[in-house]
Amino acid sequence: MSTIHDVAELAKVSVATVSRVLNNHPSVSTKARLAVQEAIAQLNYQPNANAQALAVQNTDTIGVVVTDVTDAFFAILVKAVDKVAEKHNKTILIGIGYHHAEKEREAINTLLRKRCSCLVVHSKALSDKELSDYLDNVKGMVIINRVIKGYENRCVSLDNQKGTYIATEMLIRHGHKKIAYIGSNHAIFDEIERRSGYLEALKAHHYPIVEHAITHNSPDFEGGEQAMIDLLSYNKDLTAVVAYNDSMAAGAISVLNENNIKVPSHFSIIGFDDMPIARYLIPKLTTIRYPIDLMATYAANLALSLVEPKIETPPVIQFNPTLVRRFSVESIN
Structure with missing residues (x-):
């Protein structure tokens, strides 16, 4: 086509x-x-008839496309967009992509048919070219958590690689030498970046990559449990792990507890995202903060400014990951 x-x-x-x-x-x-x-x-x-219609029609609705509303990460994203919408007397409509290109496409097109004037889109499965076509035709569309070449001014993202680099380096500074990585089995750029940050930190500190110390599973509690089981099955001397997200870290901690491996006295773990669960785990989880609330707020304001001249375009902001120190990391003896 x-x-x-x-x-x-x-x-x-x-x-x-x-x-x-x-x-x-x-x-x-x-x-x-x-x-x-x-x-x-x-x-x-x-x-694209939907995009052409949107180009000449303005409504008071903001469309939001996310991967899964049951995930706390995306719930925070939607809530932040809704707050911006409420401030400007607008409402939001939500589409769900489930990491599938067809679903993401259907979600975007459905929101366009409903004449959303702005779109904040979290898409991982659609190609850069297809998203570029949408961006060319949909004036008020902004991409979040991804960068499309040539449209950087309408993309809001985070340096995922820097986040896992910081996490891995923290463990190294606490004396850990056998550090594992639990990753997502979704073929998305976030996973590539986070795994790369872990590997770069090991390389920078002249640490060898431990065989069988990298494993992947679904990015949820169950995936974290299975990934930790796999790591323990293959390795007897690991002392720390960097997890793709907080949910996987929580699953890993449950397996460690079941095997009488105490966190952090016997084993240290760092998550990613700083979701609410991180504050309620035992021990409270050290993690990398992903400021999705701030990013979604910025993305919604940017989308509105693209279609409504009276709304000032927010200044360009570089969002960066930061370390949140809690109690799941301890220096090794």
């Missing part, structure tokens, strides 16, 4: 020019308009 990028390439114009032609903008020259129209005919390009 042809895309707006294909039309632009064939017509030898920019994607923005194609978009202006599709929306019958008067600023396009006759030559460019004819070139685009010929390319559309040649490629049998079918514009």
Whole structure:
């Protein structure tokens, strides 16, 4: 299926020019308009009707696409967007993607059909090219937790690699030499970045990668339990682990307790995200804070500013992970 990028390439114009032609903008020259129209005919390009409708219709609804509303991380994201919407007398509609491209596409298109004027989209399965097409056509769309090349000013993200680097380095500074990593089995960039941060910290401190010290499972309590069981099955001298998120860390802690391995006196663990559960585990979980509430607030304000001139565009902010010290890490003897 042809895309707006294909039309632009064939017509030898920019994607923005194609978009202006599709929306019958008067600023396009006759030559460019004819070139685009010929390319559309040649490629049998079918514009996204939802996006075109949104380009000329403004409503008081903000659309939010998340992976799973039952996950505390996404619940916080939605709540932050809702607070911004309420401040501007708007409402929100929610779409769920479940880490599947078809579901994410369906969620975005459904929200567009409902004439949402703005979209805050958390998409991990759709390709950069498809998201670029949406961004070209949907003026008020912002991507969160991902960066699309060429659209950096409409993407809100965090340096995941830095987060696990900080976590691993903390364990190293506490004397741990046999450090494992529990990762997500979802094929998403977050996992690649977090695993990379762990490996980079080991490399920077000249630590060898321990065989069978990296394992992957579902990014939830059950996945953390199974991942910790696998690590203990393969290794007898591990003293610490960096977990992909707090849920996996919680599952890992339960397995350690069941095996009479006390945290942190016998084993240290660091999570990621700083979800509410981190404060209520025993011991309270040391973790990397992912400021999703601040990021979602920024993303919602940015989306609104793109379609409503009276709303000031927020200044560009670099969001960074920070270490939250609690009681699940202890120096090794």
